[in-house]
Amino acid sequence: MTGRRRGLTILAVIVVAISILTTATLAALVITNYQHLGRLAKVVHLVNREYLEPVPFSTLVDGAMKGIVGSLNDPYSSYLDPEQYKQLFEQIQGSFTGIGVYVSKRDVNKLVVVSPIKGGPAERAGLRAGDVIVKVDGEDVADMDVDVAVSKIKGPEGSEVHLTIFREDGQGFHEMTIVREEVQIPVVTADFSEQDKRIGVIQISQFNKIAANEVDRALRRFKDEGAKGIILDLRDNPGGELDSAVDIASNFIPEGPVVHIVDRSEGTETAYSTRDYIGLPLVILINGGSASASEIVAGAVKDNGTGTLVGTKTFGKGIVQMVMELDGGAASS
Template identity: 50%
Template sequence: MLQERDWKDFFKRVGLVVGVVSIIFTVVVGGFMIANWQTVGRLARVVRLVQADYLEGTSAPQLIEGATRGIVDSLNDPYSVYMDAEENTQLMEQIEGKFGGVGIIISLKDPNKLVVLRPIKNSPAAKAGVETGDVITKIDDQDATAIPQDKAVALMRGDPGTKVSLTIYRESTKQTLSVPLTREAISVPTVDGEALPGNPDIAYIDISQFSTNTANELKSVLNSMDISKYKGIILDLRYNHGGELDAAVGVASRFVQPGPVVYIVDNQGHTVTKSAEDNFLGKPFVVLVNEESASASEIVAGAIKDRGTGTLVGVKTFGKGIVQTIFQLDAGTSVKLTTAKYLTPNKIDIHKKGIEPDVQVELKKGEDATISPTDKKFDSQLSQAVKVLRGQIK
């Protein structure tokens, strides 16, 4: 027979089990019905065992947080993640293009290494001399080689005015450097436009990512450049990891005529067509792409290639042809789920395949891409883009 205190502990545990199981029941059993009741029962028993016998003790929020994260992790989809309040805030800041940090964009090429894709102009990292290709090995005292990229990025971010120290390895000089930095408010301009050095009749436009304001930024850049005075355009999407879907459609509207840009297909086979608005520039142009042009940048490149309005130069793109949706949860948390795939205007699925350029050009060994060049020393891909465009300009 249970004593009064035992009864209180018993009902406390039962209440926790019921609370956790009700959440899991809604998510899991709602889809699989009675067939998975035994599995839910197993989960309830594990919760009870942890509460009753685990040495360190736990709380209900801790178990619910772990169960929620575990459900998403079990999908084995690197693009579907549960985000706690801090991680969710950081993601929203990234989408909006504003956050506190040091101003480093990390390469997607090797998920097991923190390789600097490039420092953001005028950021603390750029001012401190951090270079493309630097490998970040430590963040303060944390071994950066032993944690996921998203966690490493979170460690580098923080309130403006706070300090962080990076240890980097520079392959070009075989040096290990310690770089102390003070975080600043980073506002990431996603579009940069200028006359191509040595080619006053060619407009060079670099888009580094697709944030919620990128389409408006592009409009402002085109207006400030007076794009009508240029004979042709080079659009640089190299190292653009993507971003917001509607921003990609807005950008594509400048480079394809009204009509389909991308088809979004959900898990039921339902298709939504995203179409270009009537903003087509109608000028000869070339698009630079490479192995790190991904997601939203592939939407733009795929639309241009299928619609035949421009020429793609470079190497095959990354191959991320799926769409994530962010669902806001309670207490500032969220879950980002892969909810659809996208198809190019010719209904081609490019996921894990990438987009082949019209003109294949690789960078030479040891050659760096000249993004937003300041002189006439162009990399091999940009040089070829100029050559192709010159053949199109009348």
């Protein structure tokens, strides 16, 4: 019993020491950042007291959170308020109301069209991959978070949005007015080539929740009907979910790793194949609009030597993003 009491005493001392160390560390952080926190509190007080109209405290908090993420100066990181997160979720599910266009920040102050959705209002209006969106309804979007800019492009079905775009091929500025509508995302289309009925062609427009199952279905059909090769068309595919990319890539490489993800501490997480290798000759079509998950699939095939990449240089987004849900329906990515 005496030994047990001694052990408990030592444990209690360790716990107290850790508690003191933690408290001291937090205190040091607070002291170090006291001036910044004080200025933040003062700004909130001044807005509440001096601003022309009352502002809900929740609006100020949302603005602060947007500012925190925005201070990273990272075009792929953003704070999504509940409405913006809802719109992102709808897009992942396969439909949304807008003009039918995928955009990304090529650098911090350039909102670039990755690709218009085939058959959507943006494509019909003449918007092209590579176009730079400069203004939305007369408002400059260069310095906006990409999700804020997207929320301004989207809107109620039947309403209009006016875009000012810049074409970097020497054609200069263009003005476009596009009517918003409900856009159904054609995730996967698959059929035999018109030029050679022995070749199955699969075109993927986005790596969302249903894409992998649709690709599985297409490959089963091609094998059952005696296909001798596959063309996988990832042109103008802006990416999507990591799990979907891993599942789809798994059809085209032998059992093993699909992608290695390195985190901030240099730790590596590896995603492994989840499907049986189909074993047919493969060509993957890519271009400047092939981004993110598309690059994961193309890269896995290239690294394993199981197919040939044909096309032009891809978009170049070598980053895996996570969407982390927050309370109140918001999220951060």
